[in-house]
Amino acid sequence: MNRLPRAAELGLIRCHVCALVCRDNQVAGAACPRCGARLHRRKSxxxxxxxxxxxxxxxxxxxxxxxxxxxxxxxxxxxxxxxxxxxxxxxxxxxxxxxxxxxxxxxxxxxxxxxxxxxxxxxxxxxxxxxxxxxxxxxxxxxxxxxxxxxxxxxxxxxxxxxxxxxxxxxxxxxxxxxxxxxxxxxxxxxxxxxxxxxxxxxxxxx
Amino acid sequence: MDTMSPAPLLICEHCDTVYRRIPLARGQVACCARCQFVLERHHRLGADGLLALTATAMVVFIQANIWPIVTLGLNGQQSSATLWGTIIAMWQQHAQVVSVLAAATLFFFPLMKMLLFGWVFWFARRGERGPGFRGVMIVLHYLRPWTMSEVFMLGVLVAIVKARAYFEVTADPGVFAYAALTVLITVFAGVDFRQLWDVTAERKP
Incomplete structure (x- = not known):
């Protein structure tokens, strides 16, 4: 099986509300561009x-x-x-x-x-x-x-x-x-x- | 109802593995190769079908709420209960916490869910987002685990069996409405309404 990439390795975050794949800007408190929910890599x-x-x-x-x-x-x-x-x-x-x-x-x-x-x-x-x-x-x-x-x-x-x-x-x-x-x-x-x-x-x- | 091409990538909710999205054929389900969580399902029903189901659920829900659920008989006396009768009885018997829990998970949350679903599906039929779409979708996301009508249905069956030892028990129309509602809830459970984000666009001014 090929190695499966994880979101953090590719610099991506999944919005927990609308599931949009977002770029991880490494900024605390960044919001999802689509639904406005606050993005986080893991649940706080x-x-x-x-x-x-x-x-x-x-x-x-x-x-x-x-x-x-x-x-x-x-x-x-x-x-x-x-x-x-x-x-x-x-x-x-x-x-x-x-x-x-x-x-x-x-x-x-x-x-x-x-x-x-x-x-x-x-x-x-x-x-x-x-x-x-x-x-x-x-x-x-x-x-x-x-x-x-x-x-x-x-x-x-x-x-x-x-x-x-x-x-x-x-x-x-x-x-x-x-x-x-x-x-x-x-x-x-x-x-x-x-x-x-x-x-x-x-x-x-x-x- | 595709007005926007869906995002090319997909991330597993349960393990953060990234996938390239592939179009699914009828009946197909995409599962995560790492943790086997369901990534995406093909939806047989479009917005029209889902709107129709929501309307059906609404009708059944009203019936389940106004009709009595069960009637007990003892020495010629009769006693029956509706959902709201149950909620009020718990409040009067000093179990206000349970009363509030039941009112929320069996009445207010399911009602809100159906109204909000109706709202977003109505506009999604034309590939549009209605007013307040963003807020509605966020509320729906948080409401998801907090409706328990199907648990109540099982509770009614257990109560009937328990009461049968002491009383004459008659099942009233409400219990059949609840059975129908349980079936509809099962159908809805397979619907990932988050796909609405992909298949709708803001209305052009």
């Missing part, structure tokens, strides 16, 4: 921003799992559900397929994000060119599945609006769901502020 402070957002997301993820996300009440009986107990309930009530989907969206996906982004940060900081193709693929996976974690938040919201039978039966949201919603938003912001080009900046193993 990518490592520290991603790390900060990821840590914040992880801190909120703890109460999101420990605190109950909703309360179901029917004639004097109260039942608080956490994310995990909701999955177990689906499994036991005869919908194991949906239980797997909810488990994936609410538990696997956030965990995957913490692990993958953490790995990408550590590898990037060490300047390692280990498994670049796999890391690039993992990043794309995280970007793609990220927002599906909102699933449980929407389920709680919908049940709250639907189950309104006064004393007979009602559902109310509990603080866990707020923490969980914020976790999802923060992990999305974290994966957006990571710059996948950094994976290839420590020398490309296809050369």
């Amino acid at each position: 402070a990518s490592y520290s921003r991603t790390a900060a957002l990821l840590i914040a997301a992880f801190l909120l993820y703890i109460p999101a799992n420990l605190l109950p996300i909703m309360r179901t009440a029917s004639i004097g009986e109260m039942d608080d559900n956490t994310i995990i107990s909701g999955v177990v309930e689906l499994w036991v009530k005869g919908a194991p397929d949906l239980a797997v989907i909810v488990f994936t969206a609410s538990i696997m996906v956030p965990m995957l994000k913490f692990l993958v982004l953490g790995l990408l940060l550590v590898c990037g900081k060490c300047g390692s060119n280990w498994a670049q193709h796999q890391r690039a693929r993992l990043y794309r996976l995280v970007e793609f599945v990220g927002y599906w974690s909102m699933l449980d938040v929407f389920v709680v919201a919908l049940l709250t609006a639907l189950v309104r039978f006064g004393v007979f039966s009602s559902v109310e949201p509990l603080p866990g769901v707020v923490f969980f919603g914020l976790t999802v938003v923060l992990t999305m912001l974290a994966s957006m502020s990571f710059d996948p080009r950094l994976i290839w900046d420590c020398g490309c193993d296809d050369e």
Whole structure:
């Protein structure tokens, strides 16, 4: 395979908003001639921003799992559900397929994000060119599945609006769901502020 | 609708590799040889087709919002919910953060996206850029990851299954509108609207 040239070697920058190929004038704060966005070779402070957002997301993820996300009440009986107990309930009530989907969206996906982004940060900081193709693929996976974690938040919201039978039966949201919603938003912001080009900046193993 | 020849070079968004652009045939996708990220897709639909799809999505979106989604029954009592009913219920139950998140990702952002798409495609039919084109394209770029109607659709299914154990559940027209909307969103997901920068030019005064 021929050596593939990278933008920096040719003195080019790709505008992150409109994808125009621009000449790199080495001027700080240069703007894209087509859309006016500020040009930068890499996302600014990518490592520290991603790390900060990821840590914040992880801190909120703890109460999101420990605190109950909703309360179901029917004639004097109260039942608080956490994310995990909701999955177990689906499994036991005869919908194991949906239980797997909810488990994936609410538990696997956030965990995957913490692990993958953490790995990408550590590898990037060490300047390692280990498994670049796999890391690039993992990043794309995280970007793609990220927002599906909102699933449980929407389920709680919908049940709250639907189950309104006064004393007979009602559902109310509990603080866990707020923490969980914020976790999802923060992990999305974290994966957006990571710059996948950094994976290839420590020398490309296809050369 | 080509009024400008596209830029001769292309840079991979995910690894910064530079390529010479080649014209794609129907159904072809250009992938980065280094990181396999999609560089460019051939678009089967022109601005006319995309405008029509946007209009369809708009109609379906209105229906998904005004019609109730699901109805529950318990001892002869009925209770149904719409999207806005859901948003308001979360606000009243002291989960304002969730309420705002849902309103933004399920109503305001999708609505804005459709209106702005309609605006740029309308002018792109003649290869033109409408007033405010630059600003609209920047807003669309930042809105892209923040619409979640398809996640809500799955959420409705999960809620139906959960509620079925205790209540009589009837699916209302809203859920079908959401299903149609999910299909349209999937079609739109393959559209790289940034190509509009290449195929349109400023209007001549």
